Amino acid sequence: MAEKNIQEQTIEELYAEANEHKINVGDVKIHAKRMKGKFRSIKWLTNSIWLILFFGPYLRWNGHQAVLLDIPNRQFHIFNITLLPQDLWMLSFVLLFFAILLAVVTALAGRVWCGFFCFQTVWTDVFTWIEDKIEGGPAKRRKLDKAPWDVKKITMRAKKYLLWLLISVFTGISFVAWFTDSFQLWKDLFTLQASSTVWITILMFTVGTFYLAGFLREQTCFWLCPYARIQAVMIDDTSIVPSYDVPRGEKRGRLVKGKPVSEDQGDCVDCNQCVAVCPTGVDIRGGQQEGCIMCGLCLDACDAVMDKIGKPKGLIKYASWDGIRGKEEKPLFKRPRVWLYTTIMTIALAGIIYGLSGMESIELKVIHARQPLFVLQSDGTIQNRYTLKVLNKLPADMDVKVSVKEHDLKGLIISGADKPVKAHHGTVTPVTIFVRVPKKNLTEQSVPLTFVVDGKDESGQVYHSERESVFIGPKR
């Protein structure tokens, strides 16, 4: 009998715990309260960075679009830099840099990206701001959700959806504008001349924005976004994140007029304001958790309440779990993760700088024919065939002269290089070159040979590029 009692007790405990442990699966719509405060202001500031998405494409530079990611022509123009597929390796360093930047910021200060910069957070924030302006605060909105579809509700909803839709459409168009001439894009859209790719991309972005920011909201962060979970595991006890000061706050209790506060009662007055303002519906007092995007809005809410009841601010504050528990905090430079991340970021940055500084306006690549490697000619010379690829990144075509650098090959004759070659701009021009060396002058099977291209543009600026290859003869 005793055994059965224990069993029952365990099961009851499990059920009780299951009741306690709430997971937001979107069954209850989160209507967050909006409050003024420090983090609210910071949020607007960081939100506004995304204005670049909307206005960036119209920036001009030297008569062309400042940033144009021209995928059909395989060229990226970023101010006066032109990137061709040959420069793609730099992108891997850029990605590495930002991946590690995300890691280091997350390790030090939590999900800063999620809380302040992520497009999902930002668009949702703007969408709920519109919702708040049109339909009123959380209580009114909850009531409206349940209300029948009368004229008032329909007008409100129509207004809201229209504004959302407008933002969504502009998001789509602005996105596309980075990949094609932005002014031409608008012309094409108004004259219905835009390509189906453009229409489909805009449509997808419109639907995506409308649905993700309007309806899915925090559910995206909970259940769709991999970064949310990845970042969550990057946080440790030393990361400075929005935290509830447990020793100070507990034991929480309501303030009741005329009733004295008991001895063991903490500073938390259980007003639930921190939950009310949370865009993901988290109770920060339960500790750091997967749903928390670390936007700091609960800090604003709690500070406002603390102000009102005459207690010091910072019951919810940016602090590490070590700090909250009163453990000694390791200084930055003593954390191996900081060193590791800094090293990787430095390497990535060095790679980008090396790539950008080494970018020549003309670039030579030499491909030695593989089949046959060499050919015996009837005059007793060995002939090698090369394909020279001249990449010209200048805005105009340029005539270049091909030659070979000083070498050890006696009697070398180069053919196919007598006339200058027109190197077309923005692309690679292939040139076939034959080199002949008398067989008797060859001392080794493979001899290094460096090819050179020289050119001059209209203003007289000189360009030069060289590339080492080999001259191959028969086995010795």
Added chain:
Amino acid sequence: MSEHEHNPFPDEGNTGHIWDDNLRELANPAPNWWMMAFYASIAFVIGYGLIYPMIPLSDSYTKGLTGWTAIGEYKASTAEVEAVRKPFEDKIAKMSAKEILADPELSAYVEASGKVIFGDNCAACHGAGGSGNPGFPVLADDDWLYGGTIEQIQTTITNGRQGMMPKMGGQQLTDAEIDKLANAIYNGTVTKEPLYTSKGCMGCHGPDGKGMAALGSANLTDGIWRFSESDQLASIKHTIKHGVNDASDPETRKPKMPAFKDKLSEQDIKKMAVYVYKFGGGK
């Protein structure tokens, strides 16, 4: 496992399926996001079915609103390639191989587009890049049996070639004489060998031993061999003894370049002539 008539846990939304006193099946709904994704996927299928061919019918299928077909897409994309090629092909059609060669843009086009034709028709014998094989001449060198001008190359591809050299073994030359002659050829001194003149070799291979393009006779002085890569001397002896395409000798060499006039269009032959010429041996 009995259904309870009276539910001991009323307000928690269980299915009423309760056993062992307090174990019960709850009727929690699927997460909202999941349901939304589920309905979105159904909407997608319907949309897809409207736009694309989808449902097989007894002797046909639903065509979809756009009328898209895989073969249609394939044809459209090949037409796109043809459209890019057309201006070049049109120009080539009106020009001789020599004129194409003189035009850097067009010869670059032929070099790029001729690769496939060469690979399909020529590379099996002559090797990729014209590197040659035993019995099949190297196309990248400047030693040509039938001449290396662009017109001569074009004629060779169009009509094919089958050179002939009578067998010299047996009644014509003794083994010792063949040995002597072969060594002279191998050392590049064949014109100084009296047998070369007296036995009539000169008649076809010329007084300078460099061969004659009109006859397709080989150049015997340049150290470029076509029938073997390893034992040159033995190979030369074999050729002298048994001849080339001599029907009376079963061991004769049997090289034959087929005619391509029936296999390739005139346009393609023209392109191949330019392509081969540009391997580096054209004259």
